Amino acid sequence: MASAGLGRILIVDDEQSVREVLSEYFTEQGYSVESASGGEEALAFVQRSTPDLVLLDVRMPGIDGVETLRRIRGIAPDVSVIMVTANEDIGLARETLKLGALDYVAKPFDFVYLERAIMAGLGQGGGGGSVSAAPPSGDVWRDLALAVFQAVRGMNAASRASTGVRLEEAVLSAAREASAGRADATALGGVDLLLSLAAELGDLTGAELSRVQGAVERARQSLRSRR
Helix, strand or coil: CCCCECCEEEEECCCHHHHHHHHHHHHHCCEEEEEECCHHHHHHHHHHCCCCEEEEECCCCCCCHHHHHHHHHHHCCCCEEEEEECHHHHHHHHHHHHCCCCEEEECCCCHHHHHHHHHHHHHHCCCCCCCCCCCCCCCHHHHHHHHHHHHHHCCCHHHHHHHHHHHHHHHHHHHHHHHCCCCCHHHHHHHHHHHHHHHHHCCCCHHHHHHHHHHHHHHHHHHHHCC
């Protein structure tokens, strides 16, 4: 793969149209994307070049998504996997959570929810384990986005509804701008404002707040260094 951007995603779906739509969307958002048309191709790819996250269709000919998930867990246990399902397969998708899938999304896609799930998966890794701070990636904007999504996952429901969701949206917007080479103080300002509100309201405190504040400061320093 080329530059990882916001993260390295492998899309696995037997429908070419689905692969094309998802690949185009996430490439435009700043992710590095590869695709596979089935389970065997996906497993070969994971063995060859482990992605950060796999977006995996449940129903596929040959090796289906459930069996592919089982085998991925054996090959790369730290890779986050999000299942893609039709409405009639939601019960089956829920079962995959027991096998180590992080989440599932239904077709037709809600792209806002899907991207939040993907960013949360990139921040967590490991298929359902406890959330811990991701090591620095060398990309301050990706690190900032992951820090925010990790922090929001630890909020209670009221705090997520109050400031968490808005903070996720702001950091995704800033990270996209950075990936496109357009990052500036304005993009970071929205994150800063929401972070201040979350701190004042008690929605984000302690180590998680300090971690995100540190990531914001590193992003700010990267802007200064480009002047």
